[in-house]
Each structure stands twice: as structure tokens, then as C-alpha cells.
Amino acid sequence: MSSQEKEYVLVTEYFHPETASTGQLMTDLAVGLQERGLDMTVYTGQPNYHSGDNEKQPPISTHEGVLVKRIRAPQVRQSSFVRRGFNWVVFTAWMFFALLLSQPRREREVVFVSNPPFLPVAMWLVCTLRGWDYTYIVYDLYPDFTVETGYFSEGGAVHTLWSTLNEYAFGGAKHVVALGPVMRERIAKSAGPDFDPSKIAIIHNWEDENFIEPRAKSNNWFSQEHDLVDTFTLLYSGNIGENHDLETVVEAAARLDETDDVTLLIIGEGDKKADIVSLAERHGLRGSRIKFLPYQPLDDLPYSLTAGDVSIVTVQEGMEGVCVSSKLYTALAAGQPILVISQEHDDEARIVDACDAGIQAAQGDSDAVVSAIRTWTADLSLVDDQGTNAREAFESYFTEDHSVDRYYALLDDSQSVEPDPITQESLIES
Template sequence: MSDTNADKEFALVTEYFHPDTASTGQLMTELAVGLEDRGLDMTVYTSQPNYHSGSNDRQPRTSVHDGVLVKRIRAPQFRQSSLPRRLFNWAVFTVWMSVALLVSRPRRERELVFVSNPPMLPVAMWAVAKLRGWEYTYVVYDLYPDQPVELGYLSEDDLVTRLWSRLHQYALHDAAHVVVLGPVMRERVIRRAGPGFDPEKVEIIHNWEDETFIEPREKADNWFSDEHGLVEPFTVFYSGNIAHFHDLETVVEAAAELEDEEVQFLIIGEGDNKRNIVELAERLGVKDETVKFLPYQDWDDLPYSLTCGDVSIVAVREGFEGVCVSSKLYTSMAAGTPVLCIAQPDDDESRIVREADAGITVAQGDVQGVVEAVRRWRDDPELVEIQGRNAREAFEQNFTATRSIDAYYEVLSGTAPEPVSREYLLRN
């Protein structure tokens, strides 16, 4: 670690952190612990657990997690079961965290690191950093206000969108570093930043999966597959958030076309759009037969639920090219299963799958394309094996936790990391 970084504290601001089960919380937990083990002084500013948690999960205001100091807001947080509850949580977290950081008294020079969620957090952290004279690194997981515009919540031309876009441009321009998740997202961020923005400050660092936690597993040796009747039928599965920006409608409609064939679809998870997806399956007469639904699985069961099928699904809504990159892609590749990628051909997810020959890409709404892909895999076990092996190999070469956290260290410190500590390796 350089002398400069020895005198600096890095404050990671994230709504989700351990023990929250949101993918962002898992990633930010691993990032903070990994950077601390590599020599950076990390302090996490976060909320009370609220993603799938109840009041019994309330955490102390100050604690230490795997060597990382964690400070939490004291304000109540609702369980995120509806949009109004999320809006409340977002507003409380953003305002509370802004005030807490403004009045804080760091012992050393401080640099902020924050993610793009909640939606107004980047603008609030830009204002805090300007007032306190701090540098900051902005990690773009979801691009705002592009996401609510694409979902139809806002118009491209209304006053709120224009004001939000302008403030967001300031946040991009003044950042020391901007981290994005792929080349398409990088292009969109640079375009949104407008004239005078330095594209050299935008770094591509992919999200990741723990290569030792999720490993390829044969269905015949997987208790989860056996328990849910997935060993014999050819199984196509989705696991994760069921939101409006995930195109699972195409999946269910394709399942209806395959109703009389030996194919099983499994959708695991919860989200704002689950009711609509379940109702669609009911209308098409495939619920509980061709398409099964399960809730989120316990953390200890994930190595089995995420490897329970023959092909895994990654699906994004049309118009979201460069707005986000699905973290499910890295998990699917870690599991060593071919990926059915429902996205535009030039989206970041499609590029990765195609370049690695790790699956088949199909455009949103192309029901027949999904049907043909599933039939091709079902009738060609060798193709399933080859693409699954390609997926795992590409994952190990590009999307492991060690590789990505090393890249974050280099961005924040300006130097290549030394080997991580023995304690970190044993812990992970």
C-alpha cells in the first residue's frame, strides 16, 4: 500500500450490506472485505437490512464485519415488498446518509465510494463530496434516470427527467473515477455525461461470483434437483429478482409451446412482476406443470438451487442496453450451465455469451427463438456439455471475485495489489 493510501479512509456508501441478501449487498460485502484485506482502510455506511428481511434482523448502529467497520442508519426501514415501501426506504436512506456524512468528522483524508442505488444517491453524494471537498468513485450498477424512463414511469422530456439528467451529469463530471459493468454501459454513460466529460475516467469492472461458492454440479448429485423433480426432465430455470425489466413473459409463452414435450421450466424468486408472470402462466395453462414457481431460497441452499437445471436464463427488457448488466449472468456462468440470454444482440450480456460460446442469445419477444433454442439443447446433450464448460472457463478467466476486487483496488489506489492475506484466502 502506498503512503498516500495509508493516510486515506475509503467510505463505501451502499444501501445493502451483509446480512442483506440483495445481490448488491453480497457484492458490496465482498468488495469491502476484499479491499480491507488488500490494505485499504474501509468503512461502510449502510442501512438496516430490508431486502428480504424483517425487523428481527435489525443490526447494531456500529459493528465490525470481517475486519470492516460498518455504520448503519438508525431510521426504520420497511421490508421491500412494494414500490411505495422502496420509495420510502430510498428517501430515508439518501437523506439520512447525506446528513450523517456532512456532519461526520473523519480522522484522515476521506474518499467516497458509492453505488447508483438508491436512484438519487449519486446526486446526493455528489453534493456531499462537493461541500466536504472529498474525491469520490461512482459505481454505476443501474443508470438513472434512464431506467425509470425505459420503464415508462417518467418521460424523456418532462421537467423531472431533465433536471435529474443535468444533476447526474454533474455527478459524472466531478467523479475521480466512474466504474461501469460493460462496454455498452460505458458508451451510454459517456453519451449521457455530455460535452466536456473525460471518457478516460470510466473503468469497466465486471461484477462477479464467488468461484468456490457456486460450482458446477450434476443434477443426479444435487438434492435440490431430486427434491423438485428436475433430474429426469430437461430443465430450464431462472433464479433471481422478478422485476418489470426482466423479460420472463417470453419464457412463459415459450413454455406453453413446449407444454407437451419433456421440458420443465422453473422460476425461483420474488419481485414486483411475479404476480403478472404467474397469472400469465395460469392463463396459458402451464402453471405448476410445465412452469413451476418457487420463492427465494435460503443462502445455504444457493449452491444447489443455482445448479439445479440444464440451462439457466438471463433475461433483460428491451431498451435496457447499457442501463444495467444482469448479475445473474455471472452466477449462471459460474454454475457451468449454458445460458439462454434474452436480450438485444449488442447488449453486454449477449456479447459475453456469444464471445464465450456459452449459450444461445434470443431477442426479447422471440418466443419461437426460445422454443428452438430449448429443443436444440434438449436434443444435443453434447452441445449442453460444451457450452456449459465454456461458460465456466470464461467465468474463471474473467468474472471471479479475486479478479474484480483486484481491479477495484488498482482504480482506488493507483497501484497493483499485493497478494491477499492468508486469512482472506482461508475465509473465502
């Protein structure tokens, strides 16, 4: 049966008008696949990620030609881990029964993302019971994520059971999507000895090339408003969570001296923000060298995300292959050099190195971060060159059209997905 004769169901906790990165990406994906001729239906939740003014959405609606069905169960704002966990359980259970009891119009194929954490197991079970093919998109690899962040012990009862169930979820998938080669390798190891690694396709996340464009600080009202024009600015914007190592950057800021005219701007919220603010305060840097701002309105993002000289992308040690920061693609789109806090072989570092678009430093190595900052401040032409390289690589490999085309090829049985071009360094160099 051709892809045009199927019904495709995308299951995602976040969807328009949700401002979480997963919601924006899944909205782009559903609309893009619909525009390419696939019959898309989205099963999703109510907006709840940020504490903004997102109003409750109707249970059934249409967004740019895509049918959207939302859960009717209560959901709460995600202001704590407990509240987030409540939403995860409610969403996963609702999706399981909604799909189990649904009546497809024709042959159905399900596409789902790895969040909430137990959703893949629920989707594997319901698709197995109903006889549906499914594609498993891995944004965060569980249960590895919970082990690396200290929620469960490796080899414990929860980890063992969860790993076993996830092996079934991987094994039953028609396709598995990884965000990079390191993640692909880790999935292949986690999916069990009988798993076929050829199922895994690398499809990177993306950013809207028209929404985020390079912008000089002198022509950026956000830079002017926050006194960033005349100081060399390192910018971090996004979730401040357990899997983001901002401590190393704060410690590096504390090692700079008065001759280093450098500002660190951290925009966002998250479970670890209070700890990062306290660390900056202990060094006496909050409000001077280190500034904090809350999440910015969507309309302001083209300005806030381009307000610095260098963008920061950071992951916690041990997260190699567990996730790939969505901030990487936004930083590339912004046309700024990228300070990557990660292991040298991690996906983020490998991409930045292949594009010659920044400098990598290991987690905890604040001296390396200081060295990177001083390398840039001593050679502003390097800043310009690496920023240009970042935007050129973004336009070549990381736009919405590039990635959605690869998803379409994956789901359309008459096409094949080409190898990931970013891992072929000759293409970058050409």
C-alpha cells in the first residue's frame, strides 16, 4: 500500500501552540508531512510546558490542514517534577486507550516521540495489539536518561524492567530515528542483541531559517536594552535542567579578571536554575558579569537568541548519545560561534567540529572555557568566520525542509533515506 493510502498518526505530548521545542518541531513535522501528501492526524495534550498564557485548546481542531485530537483528562502546569510526572502518566494512559479503542478510516501507521518516558512502551503495546506499523523517534533515550541524571540505579529492578520493555519497543519498530551517529550507536547497544541496527535512520532536528537569522548586536533592540552591545557576550537560552551543565560556564566566568570585558547571559527556567543562580551569587557575579532572564515571548526570540557573540550549547557528562540539544540547531541558525560543553566525541561536538563553527570544552574544564573565550576576544575575525560557517552549515543541512524531506522519505515505502550527510566530512569541506 502506498503512503498516500495510509492514515498516519503522530503521538506527541506537545504540539502547537505549545512553545516547548518538541512541540514546535512536531508541529513542523506534521504540517510538513501533510503538505507532502501524507494524511496526518495528531494525538496530543493541552499546552502545559511553560507557565505562559496558552489557553485550553478544543478536543478536536485543525491546524494548517492537520487534524488534531487532544486528551480530555486534566493536565497541570509543569512547575515541578511531581506535576510533570502527573502529566506524563495521564498523557500516556490516555493515549494508550484512545488509540486502542479508535476506529481507523484505513490502514494506520503510528509515529511517536520518546517523551513522555513511558510512551514508547505504551505505543509498542497498542501497536502490537492492533497490528500497526510504527516509527519511534528518539529525542531522549530512556531509561538511560534517568540513570545518568541519578533517578534510578543502573542494574536496579526499575532499570532492568524498563530496559527490557524498551528492547521490545525498539525491536517491534518499523523505523527508529536517532538525532546523530553517537545516539545511533547507543540505541543499537540498548535495543538488545536481536535488534537490527539498519532500522535506525539519522534525521537531525532543525530550526526555521526565516524565523532565526543572523543579526548584528548594534541593530538588535534586545542587545541594546540589556547593555550587551559593547561587551563580549556568551548567551545560553533554554531549559536549565539536570542534563545541562551550566556550572562549568559559571565557574569559567569567575576565573576571568577585570580586563576581560565579558558577560554571560542565561535566559530560561528549569529545575536547576536556582542552583545556577546560587552559584553565581556565591562568586558575587549575579547582575554584573552574569545576568539571568526568564523565558522570552515567542515574538522576541529572533532578537534574544541573536543578542550575543557566542551561543552556548551544553550537556551533562554521561549524556553522550542519550540526547542531542535542540539549542545546537538554533545556535547554528543564529550564525554565531558555538561554545560546546560536552565530551569531544559527543554528537554536538562532532557537528560543530565538522562545520568549523565553534570550540568544544569538556564538562568541568572551566580553564578550557576561559581559553576559548580569550581565543575569541583576541581574534574577532575568528568569531566572524565561525559564525559564517555556522549559518552556512545550517542552511546546507539543518533547515526544516531538509529534515522533513528525510522523514517523508523514511515513511514513504517507495523511497530510501540517504546516509546522514553531516557524518561525511568531505561534504562539509566541499
